[in-house]
Amino acid sequence: MNKLALSAALAAGGAFCLWQNNGLERTQYTFASPRVPEAFDGFRILQISDLHNKVFGRGQRRLLKALEELSPQLIVVTGDLIDKRRTTPDTMGPALDCLAGAARIAPTFYVAGNHEEYCGFYPQLRQAIRETGAVNLDWKRVSLTRRGQSIGVMGAADPNFFRGPADPWGQAAFARRLLALAGEGEEFTILLSHRPELGGLYAQAGVDLAFCGHAHGGQLRLPGVGAVLSPGQGLFPRHTQGLTVQNGRGMVVSRGLGNSLFPQRIGNRPELVAVTLRRVFHKAEEKM
Numbered sequence: 001m002n003k004l005a006l007s008a009a010l011a012a013g014g015a016f017c018l019w020q021n022n023g024l025e026r027t028q029y030t031f032a033s034p035r036v037p038e039a040f041d042g043f044r045i046l047q048i049s050d051l052h053n054k055v056f057g058r059g060q061r062r063l064l065k066a067l068e069e070l071s072p073q074l075i076v077v078t079g080d081l082i083d084k085r086r087t088t089p090d091t092m093g094p095a096l097d098c099l100a101g102a103a104r105i106a107p108t109f110y111v112a113g114n115h116e117e118y119c120g121f122y123p124q125l126r127q128a129i130r131e132t133g134a135v136n137l138d139w140k141r142v143s144l145t146r147r148g149q150s151i152g153v154m155g156a157a158d159p160n161f162f163r164g165p166a167d168p169w170g171q172a173a174f175a176r177r178l179l180a181l182a183g184e185g186e187e188f189t190i191l192l193s194h195r196p197e198l199g200g201l202y203a204q205a206g207v208d209l210a211f212c213g214h215a216h217g218g219q220l221r222l223p224g225v226g227a228v229l230s231p232g233q234g235l236f237p238r239h240t241q242g243l244t245v246q247n248g249r250g251m252v253v254s255r256g257l258g259n260s261l262f263p264q265r266i267g268n269r270p271e272l273v274a275v276t277l278r279r280v281f282h283k284a285e286e287k288m
């Protein structure tokens with residue numbers, strides 16, 4: 001290969017890698033359930049996950065424009081807003097710009113991921129989040145009301161916050177806390193939780209629709225192979241993207257927006273997820 005052809009190939013490869021890491025993709029799902037109240041039929045929820053403090057234009061302009069175009073009525077942020085290796089209290093501006101911009105578009109709820117636990121400055125981040133207008137929903141449950149009907153939104157901070165000698169990944173304490181929080185309500189309930197590998201627990205807690213991240217889409221998605229690698233699930237992970245529905249309960253896994261240890265995405269561009277709730281009727285109701 002001569003020098004000119006080599007230069008062209010390197011430039012094309014570099015441009016491709018940049019596009020794979022920065023070209024935003026929008027994914028839209030519909031989640032239908034007879035438990036969705038009539039007033040929430042058509043309600044649009046947008047999910048942001050795993051930003052890892054990534055920058056999408058000055059002041060996150062490109063990201064916020066895409067958010068606005070999806071016309072959300074609620075925005076949920078499912079952890080890893082910052083990156084434990086690359087973010088300090090002095091450099092969390094991109095993460096805060098994202099939250100503040102989101103909160104100007106629609107009510108915005110946030111929960112912490114494993115990077116917030118590991119970073120060592122979560123109390124400072126939490127204080128800064130308070131000033132963005134977004135709501136920190138770590139271990140909280142709120143009701144959203146429209147035309148006299150309500151849905152519940154609850155938030156679980158990452159299991160790692162509970163880790164200790166007797167519970168190295170914190171999952172036992174996490175499960176206890178989640179089941180206690182879920183016991184507080186009967187209405188259609190959304191959960192924000194970073195971890196997609198705990199879907200069985202979310203169903204046990206009676207969650208109607210869980211929003212998760214963490215898996216980064218498997219980082220590389222190769223034809224014929226699928227997702228290659230994900231934190232918490234290792235090689236060839238199962239829960240890396242998409243909406244799955246089992247026994248009427250749903251779980252959305254976002255591929256996320258940024259990167260952590262592994263710096264490149266392939267076949268797996270940064271993703272914004274929008275979910276529209278739909279009320280479907282029980283057979284008995286249809287006959288009425």
Ligand SMILES: [Fe+2]
Nearest residue numbers: 050080214260
């Ligand atoms: Fe992440």
